[in-house]
Amino acid sequence: xxxxxxxxxxxxxxxxxxxxxxxxxxxxxxxxxxxxxxxxxxxxxxxxxxxxxxxxxxxxxxxxxxxxxxxxxxxxxxxxxxxxxxxxxxxxxxxxxxxxxxxxxxxxxxxxxxxxxxxxxxxxxxxxxxxxxxxxxxxxxxxxxxxxxxxxxxxxxxxxxxxxxxxxxxxxxxxxxxxxxxxxxxxxxxxxxxxxxxxxxxxxxxxxxxxxxxxxxxxxxxxxxxxxxxxxxxxxxxxxxxxxxxxxxxxxxxxxxxxxxxxxxxxxxxxxxxxxxxxxxxxxxxxxxxxxxxxxxxxxxxxxxxxxxxxxxxxxxxxxxxxxxxxxxxxxxxxxxxxxxxxxxxxxxxxxxxxxxxxxxxxxxxxxxxxxxxxxxxxxxxxxxxxxxxxxxxxxxxxxxxxxxxxxxxxxxxxxxxxxxxxxxxxxxxxxxxxxxxxxxxxxxxxxxxxxxxxxxxxxxxxxxxxxxxxxxxxxxxxxxxxxxxxxxxxxxxxxxxxxxxxxxxxxxxxxxxxxxxxxxxxxxxxxxxxxxxxxxxxxxxxxxxxxxxxxxxxxxxxxxxxxxxxxxxxxxxxxxxxxxxxxxxxxxxxxxxxxxxxxxxxxxxxxxxxxxxxxxxxxxxxxxxxxxxxxxxxxxxxxxxxxxxxxxxxxxxxxxxxxxxxxxxxxxxxxxxxxxxxxxxxxxxxxxxxxxxxxxxxxxxxxxxxxxxxxxxxxxxxxxxxxxxxxxxxxxxxxxxxxx
Numbered sequence: 001x002x003x004x005x006x007x008x009x010x011x012x013x014x015x016x017x018x019x020x021x022x023x024x025x026x027x028x029x030x031x032x033x034x035x036x037x038x039x040x041x042x043x044x045x046x047x048x049x050x051x052x053x054x055x056x057x058x059x060x061x062x063x064x065x066x067x068x069x070x071x072x073x074x075x076x077x078x079x080x081x082x083x084x085x086x087x088x089x090x091x092x093x094x095x096x097x098x099x100x101x102x103x104x105x106x107x108x109x110x111x112x113x114x115x116x117x118x119x120x121x122x123x124x125x126x127x128x129x130x131x132x133x134x135x136x137x138x139x140x141x142x143x144x145x146x147x148x149x150x151x152x153x154x155x156x157x158x159x160x161x162x163x164x165x166x167x168x169x170x171x172x173x174x175x176x177x178x179x180x181x182x183x184x185x186x187x188x189x190x191x192x193x194x195x196x197x198x199x200x201x202x203x204x205x206x207x208x209x210x211x212x213x214x215x216x217x218x219x220x221x222x223x224x225x226x227x228x229x230x231x232x233x234x235x236x237x238x239x240x241x242x243x244x245x246x247x248x249x250x251x252x253x254x255x256x257x258x259x260x261x262x263x264x265x266x267x268x269x270x271x272x273x274x275x276x277x278x279x280x281x282x283x284x285x286x287x288x289x290x291x292x293x294x295x296x297x298x299x300x301x302x303x304x305x306x307x308x309x310x311x312x313x314x315x316x317x318x319x320x321x322x323x324x325x326x327x328x329x330x331x332x333x334x335x336x337x338x339x340x341x342x343x344x345x346x347x348x349x350x351x352x353x354x355x356x357x358x359x360x361x362x363x364x365x366x367x368x369x370x371x372x373x374x375x376x377x378x379x380x381x382x383x384x385x386x387x388x389x390x391x392x393x394x395x396x397x398x399x400x401x402x403x404x405x406x407x408x409x410x411x412x413x414x415x416x417x418x419x420x421x422x423x424x425x426x427x428x429x430x431x432x433x434x435x436x437x438x439x440x441x442x443x444x445x446x447x448x449x450x451x452x453x454x455x456x457x458x459x460x461x462x463x464x465x466x467x468x469x470x471x472x473x474x475x476x477x478x479x480x481x482x483x484x485x486x487x488x489x490x491x492x493x494x495x496x497x498x499x500x501x502x503x504x505x506x507x508x509x510x511x512x513x514x515x516x517x518x519x520x521x522x523x524x525x526x527x528x529x530x531x532x533x534x535x536x537x538x539x540x541x542x543x544x545x546x547x548x549x550x551x552x553x554x555x556x557x558x559x560x561x562x563x564x565x566x567x568x569x570x571x572x573x574x575x576x577x578x579x580x581x582x583x584x585x586x587x588x589x590x591x592x593x594x595x596x597x598x599x600x601x602x603x604x605x606x607x608x609x610x611x612x613x614x615x616x617x618x619x620x621x622x623x624x625x626x627x628x629x630x631x632x633x634x635x636x637x638x639x640x641x642x643x644x645x646x647x648x649x650x651x652x653x654x655x656x657x658x659x660x661x662x663x664x665x666x667x668x669x670x671x672x673x674x675x676x677x678x679x680x681x682x683x684x685x686x687x688x689x690x691x692x693x694x695x696x697x698x699x700x701x702x703x704x705x706x707x708x709x710x711x712x713x714x715x716x717x718x719x720x721x722x723x724x725x726x727x728x729x730x731x732x733x734x735x736x737x738x739x740x741x
Contacts, residue, residue, distance in 0.1 A: 099157025
């Protein structure tokens with residue numbers, strides 16, 4: 001079965017704390033692609049522009065539209081009508097009305113992600129944050145924007161947006177809480193509405209918008225002669241402070257504010273996915289220095305009790321590695337803290353150090369107070385029982401060594417095959433970028449035109465929005481898919497190919513040890529399945545490259561159709577009623593439909609390439625979770641089931657059930673995520689996998705799950721055991737310099 005093309009999103013109805021969940025998954029155009037469910041009214045209108053036309057139209061003397069403006073001018077017409085005349089401070093009602101008008105433009109030009117799991121995750125975080133907010137005069141809303149650029153932004157009136165790329169980048173709920181708390185801070189501090197001129201507000205909002213539209217970004221940042229402004233450095237630092245306070249009051253670990261900055265810094269400002277974030281925000285070092293001076297993070301002001309509360313929070317939310325670092329820090333200050341010692345013993349087991357955990361618990365069982373000794377004794381007995389009760393198979397390593405050598409050679413061959421495809425894609429993208437830049441000078445200016453509902457002009461504008469949205473999608477997903485494949489070339493290693501080489505190296509290392517350690521022995525039975533999964537992943541990567549290049553080729557063709565449409569649009573006449581003349585409209589319709597259809601094909605192909613890439617990455621992450629050694633001892637597997645139950649509120653199979661099903665810890669993690677997405681149970685998903693002989697990633701695809709959602713949550717589970725901000729460096733799955741873009 002081929003890759004499922006995730007269906008277009010429909011805007012979830014907003015609630016007081018976030019969007020209601022809908023079953024669809026956002027992908028390209030709501031005009032031409034298939035959706036899981038009924039087509040929205042908006043999509044039908046855009047597909048049938050004549051359906052909203054008045055029956056009688058007055059055709060009169062016309063005017064020519066202006067040129068040389070970015071697509072972002074399309075949002076300004078409503079804003080000019082709704083922005084207040086400079087006077088006293090803007091009222092909440094005025095602020096909300098501007099926000100609603102602007103939100104409609106964002107929806108039409110960008111599109112929201114309606115993935116149920118991702119929206120549930122974001123809503124859970126904002127629900128906690130916004131109960132602590134100061135402004136009770138606003139109803140807050142959160143929406144996910146379908147772009148892979150790492151960013152988030154707020155407009156005003158309670159509307160906050162987070163890019164899909166930021167969700168893929170966030171290492172934990174706590175880091176996401178800081179990002180969303182920061183954006184909430186802009187609204188709470190009234191950073192947009194305190195500027196009392198229409199021009200300034202428009203500049204700020206357009207400046208915010210310019211950072212998330214790849215297609216619009218090519219056209220520059222001049223809107224009607226106004227230089228785009230963004231929130232000032234002081235306002236950004238104020239938002240940091242507010243976000244830090246908000247997340248701390250909501251019970252999140254404030255140290256995640258700094259770790260999120262360290263993670264951003266590790267990517268570097270030259271990385272395409274994060275470059276616009278640095279354009280819109282101060283540098284990470286500057287922000288970290290300010291964050292470290294606030295009471296929540298100042299080491300001279302944070303009490304031991306506060307440190308303990310944060311460490312307990314991190315352990316209880318399954319951030320095992322981060323919690324262990326915090327408890328170690330507490331024990332450096334107070335080596336006799338029995339609560340920290342008890343928790344440290346548990347975390348040593350979670351992190352694959354059962355011998356150390358046993359030593360810690362044994363010491364507590366002898367030296368602690370009465371209650372501590374009793375608790376430690378019970379935990380010690382359970383740990384020893386789990387070690388003795390874990391079955392270990394002593395397999396001959398020689399055949400596995402040969403299989404791994406063959407797999408390494410195959411990976412090198414696949415990498416070599418992919419390099420020419422990626423180079424061809426780079427050439428295609430360069431040509432497309434040049435063409436997009438030239439088309440930018442043909443974009444019409446709607447800012448001084450009253451676009452009324454039910455008119456021909458509105459139908460044209462709606463279709464132009466759809467064209468931009470589809471072009472954005474193609475320019476975002478196809479190049480990013482090619483980019484993140486990576487390479488094994490000397491001096492350029494990076495991306496998913498490097499990740500998979502690392503997996504093979506990790507699998508090979510213990511086979512030369514005599515004897516092979518028990519944790520490694522516990523993983524040997526999973527090796528054949530992991531190797532088969534990696535081979536499928538490499539096949540996905542080849543298909544990703546081909547699909548990405550096909551998408552770029554289709555986009556290149558569509559640019560000719562878009563160019564023809566825009567050149568004709570540039571010369572249309574408006575009648576005395578402010579509408580496009582019927583004659584000009586009839587000339588535009590076939591050109592508009594052709595441009596829409598051709599760019600939609602490019603968008604769908606790009607979404608397919610991105611789905612394939614995330615399927616490949618999900619297979620790799622499933623293998624990496626298994627290679628954490630979470631099956632030994634059984635007490636360590638219990639930490640995985642706890643993490644999954646805490647995040648997804650489902651009951652994964654226990655250790656005995658996992659053995660009976662003959663599945664790996666990575667498969668249990670993936671099955672739980674798929675079950676949460678498809679409203680099933682982990683056991684049912686695993687049983688279906690076993691009976692159909694269909695790998696979990698393919699099973700998820702056949703059930704129309706967004707592979708990026710699966711990849712994001714597998715990554716979060718993996719990071720529960722591995723995240724270490726103190727050792728943060730460039731991520732191997734993000735090349736230092738993009739070989740494509």
